[in-house]
Structure formats: C-alpha cells, structure tokens
Amino acid sequence: MVRAVVGANWGDEGKGKITDMLAEESDIIVRFQGGSNAGHTIINDYGRFALHLLPSGVFYGHTTSVIGNGVALNIPYLLNELKSLTDQGVPAPKILVSDRAQILMPYHISFDAYEEERLGGKAFGSTKSGIAPFYSDKYAKIGFQVSELFDETALRDKVERVIAYKNILLEHLYHKPLLDPQETFELLLSYRDMVEPYVADVSAFLHDAIKNGKNILLEGQLGALKDPDHGIYPMVTSSSTLAAYGAIGAGIPAAEIKNVTTVVKAYSSAVGGGAFVSELFGDEANELRVRGGDKGEFGATTGRPRRVGWFDAVATRYGCRMQGTTEAVITVLDVLGYLDEIPICIGYEIDGKVTRDFPVTCKLEKAKPVLETLPGWKCDIRGIKRYEELPENCRKYIERIEKEIEVPVSMVSNGPGRHEIIKR
Numbered sequence: 001m002v003r004a005v006v007g008a009n010w011g012d013e014g015k016g017k018i019t020d021m022l023a024e025e026s027d028i029i030v031r032f033q034g035g036s037n038a039g040h041t042i043i044n045d046y047g048r049f050a051l052h053l054l055p056s057g058v059f060y061g062h063t064t065s066v067i068g069n070g071v072a073l074n075i076p077y078l079l080n081e082l083k084s085l086t087d088q089g090v091p092a093p094k095i096l097v098s099d100r101a102q103i104l105m106p107y108h109i110s111f112d113a114y115e116e117e118r119l120g121g122k123a124f125g126s127t128k129s130g131i132a133p134f135y136s137d138k139y140a141k142i143g144f145q146v147s148e149l150f151d152e153t154a155l156r157d158k159v160e161r162v163i164a165y166k167n168i169l170l171e172h173l174y175h176k177p178l179l180d181p182q183e184t185f186e187l188l189l190s191y192r193d194m195v196e197p198y199v200a201d202v203s204a205f206l207h208d209a210i211k212n213g214k215n216i217l218l219e220g221q222l223g224a225l226k227d228p229d230h231g232i233y234p235m236v237t238s239s240s241t242l243a244a245y246g247a248i249g250a251g252i253p254a255a256e257i258k259n260v261t262t263v264v265k266a267y268s269s270a271v272g273g274g275a276f277v278s279e280l281f282g283d284e285a286n287e288l289r290v291r292g293g294d295k296g297e298f299g300a301t302t303g304r305p306r307r308v309g310w311f312d313a314v315a316t317r318y319g320c321r322m323q324g325t326t327e328a329v330i331t332v333l334d335v336l337g338y339l340d341e342i343p344i345c346i347g348y349e350i351d352g353k354v355t356r357d358f359p360v361t362c363k364l365e366k367a368k369p370v371l372e373t374l375p376g377w378k379c380d381i382r383g384i385k386r387y388e389e390l391p392e393n394c395r396k397y398i399e400r401i402e403k404e405i406e407v408p409v410s411m412v413s414n415g416p417g418r419h420e421i422i423k424r
Contacts, residue, residue: 002216002252003259004243007223008319008405010270011241012297012306013263014331014413016040019056019219021418022261027214028064028206029057032249033239034221035072035104037129041295043416046090053078055219058085058093065093066202069100070239070249072134073146075191077104097195098202098251102143103188107166107179108133114174124235124273135238137162146199149192159185203251210256218246218257224319232361235274243323262325264316264405266333266397268309269297275364278309278345278371285309292335310371311344313404318358320405327410330398334414339376342397345369346404374400382415387424 005022007013020042023029036052043049044059051058053074055065067073078097086092108130115133116123126132137143142162148155163181170176209216220241225231227241239245243262247254267288270276280288288308289297297306320328336342347354347370350363354370377391384390390398390412402409412422 001213001258002210002218002256003261004218004220004246004257004323005261005263006220006243006246006323007241008262008264008316008323008325008328009223009268009312010225010272010274010276011038011222012269012271013223013265014329015220015263016042016051016056017331017413017416017418018261018263018329018411019217020044020059021421022217023055023057023060023063025215026057026063026217028066028209029055029217029219030066030068030202030206030246030250031055031071032068032218032220032246033070033241034237035129035131035134036074036077037072037127037131037237038221041416042418044418047088049085049088052081054081054085054093054095055217057217057219058095059090061091063094065095066206066250067095067097067101067198068202068250069098069102070245071098071101072104072131072239073097073101073195074104074130075195079194095198096200096202096205097146097198099145099147099199100202100251101146102134102138103146103149103191104130104134105144105184106130106187107184108137110176111166111169111174114176118174126272132238144188146195149188149195152189155188156185159188206250206252210252216252218243218250220246223263224322225315227322230322232274232364235272235361259326260324261410262320262323262328262407264320264328264330264401264409266311266330266336266401267292268312268315269306270309271304271306275361275367276307276309277315277348277364277367278312278369279307280309287338288335291338292332309345310342310369311401312369313344313346313401314348314356314358315345316401317356317405320407325405325407328402328405328407329411329413330401330409331413333394333398333412334380334382336397337377337380340378341373342376343371343373344400344404346372382420384414385422387412387422390422
C-alpha cells in the first residue's frame with residue numbers, strides 16, 4: 001500500500017513528525033521532490049534532529065529510505081547528514097539513491113545567490129540552496145543525472161558544453177568568477193565515488209515492493225501553496241509539492257497512491273515572501289511565534305523567523321483539495337492553549353466581494369481575511385491521549401476546522417514528541 005504524507009499550506013506543517021510516526025509501520029520511505037532547502041524537525045529517543053534530504057523514516061532499523069528521482073540531490077550534503085545521524089548514535093540506515101536523480105551542483109547555489117543579489121528588492125526570498133537553478137537546468141536538459149557519472153567520456157564532453165554556457169552568464173550577467181571545466185569534471189567524479197554504494201534502480205525496487213504488498217510512504221516537502229502550478233506563483237518552490245507528483249518523483253504508477261495524509265497546522269505559518277491573507281503582525285504575532293512549534297516558529301533550515309497567522313480555512317481547504325486528501329492531521333494544537341478567543345479565517349474579501357474559493361495570486365494580493373472567532377480552551381492539552389478527554393472548546397475548534405476543510409481529521413498532534421498524538 002502506498003501512502004503520501006504532504007502539506008496543505010506553505011510548508012512547516014509538521015510533516016516530519018507525522019512521517020516519522022507513520023514510518024514505524026512502513027517498510028519503505030521515499031523522498032520524491034525538493035532538496036535540502038527545507039527541513040523536517042524530528043524528536044525521538046535518539047534526540048532532536050533537523051533532516052533536510054534524508055526521509056523521516058531513517059530512525060527505524062526495519063525501513064529502507066529512498067531518495068527518489070524527483071529530488072534535487074546534493075551529494076556531499078546527503079553524506080554529511082548520514083554522518084550526523086551515526087555521530088549521534090543512530091544506527092546506519094539503509095539508503096537507496098535513484099540512478100535517475102539529478103545532482104545539485106555548487107554552482108547552482110552560487111547562481112541562486114547571484115540572482116537574488118541581482119533582483120535586489122524584488123528577490124524571491126530564496127533559501128539560496130540552489131533549488132531554482134537546479135530545476136531550471138534539469139528542464140533545460142543541462143543537468144547531470146546520477147547515471148551519467150558512470151560514463152567518463154560522455155561526462156567530460158557534457159561538462160565542457162555546460163560550463164561554456166554557465167561562464168557566459170557569469171561573465172556578462174553576474175560579473176562573477178568563471179568556472180573551470182576540469183575542476184567541475186573532477187568534482188563530479190568525487191561525487192560518483194561518494195554516492196556509488198547507494199545507487200539503485202529505485203523504480204524497479206518500488207515495483208517489486210508494491211507487488212510484494214510492502215507499505216510505502218511518500219514524503220513531500222513544503223506544502224500545496226508552494227507548488228509551481230497550483231501555489232502562490234511566483235513565490236513558490238521549483239518542484240511540485242503535490243501528492244500526485246509523488247508517483248512521478250518516485251517512479252511508480254499514479255493509481256498506486258491509495259491514501260493521502262495531508263498535514264494541517266492548527267494556525268498558519270510561512271517562510272519567505274508571498275501573499276499570506278491571515279497574517280498577524282506586532283505583539284500578537286510575536287507571542288504566537290515564540291510559543292509555536294517545539295522551539296518557536298523559526299525555519300528548520302534557515303533559522304528565519306516564520307510569518308504566522310490564524311488558521312486559514314480558504315487556503316487549507318484548497319490545499320487539501322489539490323492534494324487529493326483522504327485524511328487530515330492537525331498539528332501544534334497545544335500551542336493555542338493560551339488564547340481566550342481564537343479567530344479563524346473563513347473567507348476572503350476581494351474588491352468588496354466575499355469568496356470561499358482560493359484565488360490566483362494577483363487577486364490573492366488584494367484579499368482581506370473574513371474572520372470568525374471561536375472560544376479558546378485556556379489550558380495545556382499536552383499529555384492527553386484520548387479525543388474525548390480534550391476540553392469541549394478544543395474539540396469544537398477541531399470539528400469547525402474539519403467542517404471547513406471538508407475532509408475527515410483522523411489524528412491530532414498535541415506535542416512535538418513522536419507519540420504525542422491523538423487518534424480519532
């Protein structure tokens with residue numbers, strides 16, 4: 001059985017914890033898109049970890065962790081991340097890297113920074129991890145696939161051609177130092193030696209696993225609103241964040257994805273630029289930010305303060321729809337226990353008209369939140385294991401969200417630990 005774990009919103013919904021929890025009963029966990037530009041925070045018996053490239057199932061001895069073909073593969077980063085686990089006493093996980101994955105190069109990171117610098121005040125708020133230049137090269141067919149590392153003659157020829165192109169941009173657009181094709185070629189050979197022990201035909205591996213009834217978990221990065229087609233374009237990421245892409249980014253048939261577990265935050269948060277209708281500012285935002293997450297609302301990769309806001313039912317319902325959600329999980333509910341009243345955004349007012357539908361970006365920029373206020377529960381709900389034991393106002397808040405997003409809420413997370421979860 002194949003299940004996807006994805007985000008309903010801007011990312012940072014707490015998918016890492018949910019994947020880590022579901023991985024306990026899975027055989028294989030696959031990262032299917034994105035790179036090391038976003039992180040998943042996981043807290044377990046080994047300690048506290050921020051994973052960036054590795055799937056969130058690496059802490060279990062019985063699982064195989066797969067880097068799918070849709071991932072932006074930063075090879076030294078992957079090896080360092082593996083080492084950081086074993087250095088903290090985690091047994092070495094079983095890792096497979098798709099021979100069709102593409103390699104994120106150091107020059108992708110440089111070009112990312114150069115372009116943000118060139119754009120100045122109109123920058124995208126990139127994490128400068130090289131993601132946009134990487135996917136640009138992939139689709140321009142001048143990227144390097146892992147499989148290409150094993151044919152030195154063809155690789156050398158391709159390196160010459162790609163670096164000639166890159167150097168034109170470096171000289172004339174960015175006015176930065178040029179790249180040396182020989183150095184790039186030698187770097188790629190060093191990457192080959194690093195990654196060789198893990199390389200596999202992942203699609204064939206997953207095909208056999210499906211045939212043998214294995215439980216497979218597809219782990220997405222970021223959330224529906226960061227999808228380049230269906231998100232808040234252009235303030236999006238460069239690979240599809242939707243569960244449907246999980247089939248492509250892992251190399252399995254679309255019809256195999258039977259369950260889509262969409263992670264929904266009990267309030268809203270976002271890193272980076274773009275429209276954010278229910279956003280809070282000033283003291284109200286600071287209090288929610290400091291209390292939020294398990295160490296406050298700060299990016300797992302960048303440490304940047306996240307923007308925070310009230311729960312946005314318009315954006316979340318849309319996110320759940322685009323993901324094809326079969327069940328929703330609400331996270332960080334425990335954070336809201338300090339509030340007397342909790343507003344939720346149930347509509348957008350755009351040019352004097354109220355809508356419940358999530359609009360395209362140019363209209364989204366003009367949207368004002370239509371808020372409804374619910375009574376708070378004014379107590380700490382951490383440690384509660386059964387849904388019936390939650391305070392009445394807390395249950396009413398969950399049920400109001402469930403009604404708004406139009407999908408069943410199967411689990412509620414009330415703390416950062418692996419087993420701090422209430423199943424309904």
